[in-house]
Amino acid sequence: MSDNSQTLLEAFNAAPLQLAGHGKREVRVLKEAFAGVEDSVVSDMYGTGGLIEGFQAEMAGVLGKEAAVFFPSGTMAQQIALRIWSDRKGSRSVAYHPLCHLEIHEQDGLKELHHLEPLLLADKDRLITLEDVMNMGQGVACLLLELPQREIGGQLPEYAELEAISVYCREQGIMLHLDGARLFEVLPYYGKTAAEVSSLFDSVYISFYKGIGGIAGAILAGSADFTEESKIWKRRHGGDLISLYPYIISSRHYYRQRVDKMAQYYAEAKELAALFNGCHNVSTLPEVPVSNMFHVHFALSKVKVELILTRVSEATGVGFTPRLRESDESSCFYELSIGDLYSGIPKANLEAAFGMLDRLLAEA
Known part of the structure; x- marks a missing residue:
């Protein structure tokens, strides 16, 4: 420096x-989150228990999905989402923006751990468009869209464009995954609920430490069979810790405090x-x-x-x-x-x- x-x-x-x-980001952030929690509250254990299951159900409802799974990190959650869709489609090809988090911040984890082959759509300085999606060729198992696109200033596609991409992907049998690390932050611009935006996607990831300001943690949401499979991969990734309650309690606290x-x-x-x-x-x-x-x-x-x-x-x-x-x-x-x-x-x-x-x- x-x-x-x-x-x-x-x-x-x-x-x-x-x-x-x-x-x-001081220890007081964690202390504040725990201030109103009774000492007798029982921690989660290996992904089970009322604490984690209740919060997962709450987030599934917010996102309008059948089920949700709490992960210690979004990096883990998103790699797992793309791996599941890739396996189901029998294709190693996935598509996303050149400045996607998976491409530039994860040390090629998607490629090295899961052997997936990313197709980079659009120029790095602009958003992915419907035309880009229509021209990406055959065999793509899943398309990831990030809302907002952080590395280019947090730009967003117009909602009609987003709807058109969703319709096209469903017609073509391409799974659509939302990198919604900042999903709640874009809802005022769209004038939509989280569930309305999420309905355009087959799977959704949200973060609890960005605009929400929690300690760490993420939710991956989708169909019941998708989330059950994600729990298996969560264990394989070493993310199924004996207890995640410090992250869950802080995520819940700051979500409820700041989402509005x-x-x-x-x-x-x-x-x-x-x-x-x-x-x-x-x-x-x-x-x-x-x-x-x-x-x-x-x-x-x-x-x-x-x-x-x-x-x-x-x-x-x-x-x-x-x-x-x-x-x-x-x-x-x-x-x-x-x-x-x-x-x-x-x-x-x-x-x-x-x-x-x-x-x-x-x-x-």
């Missing part, structure tokens, strides 16, 4: 007001993006967010922007980001997701921070 990057990180951590997220705040986070994301877009040498992707997350792009070098953000944070107490990613020698960006913290920032502090940011960016 360069000196500038270290200084930016220190300035962000010291800032009393931070734009994104729910706060630091997604419309607020979405409105605040649009407000914040407008502030960025009003500054020199800054643009957001998308320009108008479609969820609580978006990317902030600077038309200046990473070194220059680190210095500017550090100065603004130290002078105004508003922390923008702990780190930047370099696009090229003359540009950089970072990802931002609105959570509980944003609403606690006084408007006067926001105005001071963005006023200073605009001035320094214009002078750079």
Whole structure:
């Protein structure tokens, strides 16, 4: 880490007001989740018991699926989903976006552990379209769609396009899996329930540590026979721990606390993006967010922007980001997701921070 990057990180951590997220991932997050839980509550054991089965049933109902299984990680859940559909279809071919989590963040787990062969659809800088799906050729067992597409700013297809892809896949016998790590975050934009969106898909994964802000954990939902088979693979993957209750209780607590705040986070994301877009040498992707997350792009070098953000944070107490990613020698960006913290920032502090940011960016 360069000196500038270290200084930016220190300035962000010291800032009393931070734009994104729910706060630091400290032990208090777990303590809060357990505060209202009776000491006599019995833990789950190897995937059974009232605690885990009750939460799985609750999530199956929310997603409109027959059944759901709690997993310690989404990486495990999604690889298993694609493996099941691949086996059932008798094909090693699955399709997804070039910047899909399975392709760029999992050390080729899908290929090395399951020997599946991904077909990368669309250019990396745009969404998968119905045309891409129709042209992907024969033999694809399952298509994975990520809503929103995180690595390109959290973009979303229009709902009509999503419906058309779903219809085409069902007509062609292609299984459709939803990477819904941030499913709840996109519902305000679509104006749909989780069950309505999930009805377009044969299997659905959701995360409990992204917008929900839990410790860790995921749900994989679908038909009863699909989820029963996923439990076998969960054991094979080493995910069937003797007890998962710290993750289940925190997931349940923060889900119930925050799922109804997604419309607020979405409105605040649009407000914040407008502030960025009003500054020199800054643009957001998308320009108008479609969820609580978006990317902030600077038309200046990473070194220059680190210095500017550090100065603004130290002078105004508003922390923008702990780190930047370099696009090229003359540009950089970072990802931002609105959570509980944003609403606690006084408007006067926001105005001071963005006023200073605009001035320094214009002078750079």
